[in-house]
Amino acid sequence: MKHCPHCGSEHPENVTKCPVSQNPADGDQTIIFSKTAIRQSKYNIPPLPFEKRKADWVTILVANDEAEATKLLGRLKVAGIEARLDSAPIGGWAGAPRMNCIQVRPKDYDAAKGLLEAD
Numbered sequence: 001m002k003h004c005p006h007c008g009s010e011h012p013e014n015v016t017k018c019p020v021s022q023n024p025a026d027g028d029q030t031i032i033f034s035k036t037a038i039r040q041s042k043y044n045i046p047p048l049p050f051e052k053r054k055a056d057w058v059t060i061l062v063a064n065d066e067a068e069a070t071k072l073l074g075r076l077k078v079a080g081i082e083a084r085l086d087s088a089p090i091g092g093w094a095g096a097p098r099m100n101c102i103q104v105r106p107k108d109y110d111a112a113k114g115l116l117e118a119d
Contacts, residue, residue, distance in 0.1 A: 010078070043116050048109040057084065057103040060112050069100035072116065079115055081108045 011018065043061055052058050063069035069085050076083040086101040104112045 045113045045117055047113075048106060053106045053109075055106060057086075058106050058109060059086070059101045059103050060109060061102050061116065063100040063102060066098070066100055069102055072102055075115065076102075076104065076112055079111070081112050081115070083108075083112065 045061055048058060061072075063072060066085075066087065069087070073083050073085055081104060083102060083104045086103050087098045088101070090097050090099055
């Protein structure tokens with residue numbers, strides 16, 4: 001199996017184009033994850049507070065940029081987790097940086113947390 005370097009989704013070796021990100025699945029760009037490697041998670045996602053479990057959507061994390069957010073959304077969707085990107089400008093001027101909030105349904109929060117923290 002190989003992983004798309006753009007969205008992180010897993011595909012069989014014979015795939016030439018990622019069905020999630022639509023990018024070429026070149027052998028040179030394959031990301032190989034070691035099953036024996038022990039490493040600390042890139043994301044430290046807190047447990048979902050009880051009072052937020054009744055909301056329609058909850059923010060699970062804020063991505064550094066839109067490319068990272070797109071990659072993480074792809075991983076969640078491939079895993080069958082309903083997710084969306086809530087991208088709001090930080091500041092009121094044109095060209096202001098944006099907050100890339102990845103949101104999931106409260107029922108999927110724990111599964112999404114486990115998937116993203118496995119990175």
